Amino acid sequence: MNTKELIIEKVKEKFGESIEEISDFRDDLCFTIKRDQIVTFGKFLKEDPDLQFIMCKDVTAIDWATRKNRFTTVYHIYSFKLNYTLRLKSNIDDDPPTIESVSPVWPSANWYERETWDMYGIKFINHPDLRRMYMPEGFEHHPLRKDFPVLGIPGSLPLPRKAD
Amino acid sequence: MDRISQIYNDEKLLKKLHDDRDITIEDVLENEMVINMGPQHPATHGVLRLVLRLDGETVTGIVPELGYLHRGYEKMAENMSYIEFIPHTDRLDYTGTMCNNVGYVLAVEKLAGIEAPKRAQYIRMIVSELSRIAAHMVAIGTYAMDVGAVTMVMWTFREREKINSIFDRIAGARFTTSYTRIGGVASDIDDQSISEIAKFLSELEPALVEMDKLLLSNRIFIDRLEGIGILPKEDAIALGVTGPNLRASGVEYDVRRAKPYLFYNEIDFKIPTFTQGDCLARYFQRGDEVRESIKILRQCLDKIPNGEVIANSPKKVLPHKTEIYSKMEELIHDFMIINFGINPPVGDTFFSVENPKGELGFYIVSNGSGQPWKLKIHSPSFCNLQALSQLCKGAMVSDVIAIIGSLDPVMGEADK
Numbered sequence: 001m002n003t004k005e006l007i008i009e010k011v012k013e014k015f016g017e018s019i020e021e022i023s024d025f026r027d028d029l030c031f032t033i034k035r036d037q038i039v040t041f042g043k044f045l046k047e048d049p050d051l052q053f054i055m056c057k058d059v060t061a062i063d064w065a066t067r068k069n070r071f072t073t074v075y076h077i078y079s080f081k082l083n084y085t086l087r088l089k090s091n092i093d094d095d096p097p098t099i100e101s102v103s104p105v106w107p108s109a110n111w112y113e114r115e116t117w118d119m120y121g122i123k124f125i126n127h128p129d130l131r132r133m134y135m136p137e138g139f140e141h142h143p144l145r146k147d148f149p150v151l152g153i154p155g156s157l158p159l160p161r162k163a164d
Numbered sequence: 165m166d167r168i169s170q171i172y173n174d175e176k177l178l179k180k181l182h183d184d185r186d187i188t189i190e191d192v193l194e195n196e197m198v199i200n201m202g203p204q205h206p207a208t209h210g211v212l213r214l215v216l217r218l219d220g221e222t223v224t225g226i227v228p229e230l231g232y233l234h235r236g237y238e239k240m241a242e243n244m245s246y247i248e249f250i251p252h253t254d255r256l257d258y259t260g261t262m263c264n265n266v267g268y269v270l271a272v273e274k275l276a277g278i279e280a281p282k283r284a285q286y287i288r289m290i291v292s293e294l295s296r297i298a299a300h301m302v303a304i305g306t307y308a309m310d311v312g313a314v315t316m317v318m319w320t321f322r323e324r325e326k327i328n329s330i331f332d333r334i335a336g337a338r339f340t341t342s343y344t345r346i347g348g349v350a351s352d353i354d355d356q357s358i359s360e361i362a363k364f365l366s367e368l369e370p371a372l373v374e375m376d377k378l379l380l381s382n383r384i385f386i387d388r389l390e391g392i393g394i395l396p397k398e399d400a401i402a403l404g405v406t407g408p409n410l411r412a413s414g415v416e417y418d419v420r421r422a423k424p425y426l427f428y429n430e431i432d433f434k435i436p437t438f439t440q441g442d443c444l445a446r447y448f449q450r451g452d453e454v455r456e457s458i459k460i461l462r463q464c465l466d467k468i469p470n471g472e473v474i475a476n477s478p479k480k481v482l483p484h485k486t487e488i489y490s491k492m493e494e495l496i497h498d499f500m501i502i503n504f505g506i507n508p509p510v511g512d513t514f515f516s517v518e519n520p521k522g523e524l525g526f527y528i529v530s531n532g533s534g535q536p537w538k539l540k541i542h543s544p545s546f547c548n549l550q551a552l553s554q555l556c557k558g559a560m561v562s563d564v565i566a567i568i569g570s571l572d573p574v575m576g577e578a579d580k
Contacts, residue, residue, distance in 0.1 A: 108404025
């Protein structure tokens with residue numbers, strides 16, 4: 001049994017109903033999990049002795065702009081035991097978008113989730129320190145949303161005023 | 165002028181200022197102090213701002229503030245074609261430009277299902293290893309300069325200069341190379357470049373021995389690094405540290421070996437690791453990686469096959485300029501690719517390469533059009549900086565400089 005089959009079997013056995021979709025595009029295995037299950041699912045993948053996905057490489061989101069579930073969060077996790085990078089996705093259907101934070105499971109997700117909050121405005125519940133990562137604290141918009149123009153919004157950043 | 169005279173006439177303020185002069189040494193020792201380091205600080209390698217909370221000279225807390233070099237590359241990528249984004253990858257980690265170029269085009273090739281010819285892949289390996297040596301030279305030099313050994317930076321930059329000259333010959337640019345193309349590389353390398361690389365390698369080996377002699381006989385250098393900023397193995401994994409910093413903590417993880425790309429599976433090389441995980445181990449780690457890169461380069465120069473350097477796939481790979489001017493079909497394809505892009509299939513891929521700083525990944529979401537719907541850059545410097553607050557807790561102020569130097573962040577990449 002190869003690595004992919006092992007992961008799929010293990011996950012299906014425990015989280016059969018919560019998995020919305022399993023995709024395998026260009027050899028990248030991806031699970032789409034129900035939004036309320038993401039932390040328990042992450043904990044299972046991390047703590048299962050056969051899987052041990054102990055490293056979180058990346059957290060980000062996709063803004064689909066026109067779809068009903070506008071945002072999808074994307075996680076990339078890595079297992080040293082299996083030498084495999086797995087992708088998890090979770091569709092968010094509420095407005096303003098919120099999802100449970102995975103930083104209690106993987107501490108490295110802390111900054112990645114801060115970045116995602118900064119860029120997409122997705123609120124991570126139970127995050128220890130949800131501040132903006134790149135943009136200044138008083139900035140109102142979330143730049144990587146599709147409705148944010150490339151050239152920026154005039155007046156959204158304070159500029160020096162004309163001398164009196 | 166009005167404001168200044170106002171201050172001089174303000175009785176309350178003057179009294180307060182006068183009282184402040186009566187601070188005793190005990191007041192200072194009893195209270196914690198918050199100071200600001202950077203963003204314009206020579207030791208923070210760019211524009212990293214740190215807010216330190218100090219108890220005397222001991223750091224009790226540290227908050228890194230990023231974003232001073234944020235240029236919004238991910239937003240820009242969504243509004244340009246895949247080919248247009250190649251020059252922007254140079255500006256991510258500007259010390260190891262070729263590695264970024266190679267990583268990006270490999271990610272796009274995986275998404276679009278293109279395979280570059282074997283010679284192109286070997287050239288990519290050669291330039292990315294050269295780039296790795298250049299980046300580590302900058303890292304070691306500036307690191308030694310930060311902790312007081314100023315001579316080192318001259319020696320390492322001398323070696324890096326030779327690599328820049330080789331890049332000038334290969335790519336036509338010394339620094340921002342933009343050398344790779346989707347489906348291959350921009351131009352073939354000639355025999356003279358190969359002999360120049362071989363000559364450079366034979367000069368680099370004795371130079372590395374000299375550098376080690378210079379630094380390791382320097383008592384101050386050793387004393388400032390040994391046992392400072394220890395990062396245990398478990399914490400390194402939990403904090404998502406990558407690259408040389410992860411391997412210096414004893415984790416044998418290198419993308420070139422874990423998930424071989426290009427032809428690294430045909431090359432014989434070791435992954436150096438250290439178990440101490442302190443600042444000195446991170447210095448040794450980089451030195452050893454340069455030696456492994458020399459080994460890889462020698463084998464690449466021996467094994468490089470003859471053949472094409474760009475794939476023959478007219479719908480996806482740009483044809484050569486001379487063909488565009490003389491053939492109708494090529495002109496049409498060029499027009500279509502430039503105006504409408506290469507249109508990879510709908511889907512998303514994550515591809516990562518081993519960069520000098522760590523694992524650089526590109527997560528690309530395609531909706532079938534010529535521009536990426538989303539392009540996320542997983543930058544190693546950003547991940548490494550996350551470990552900073554843990555490493556600096558309990559250290560001295562001067563150790564903070566050594567720890568930043570040992571993590572070797574490049575802010576162009578951390579801020580994207």
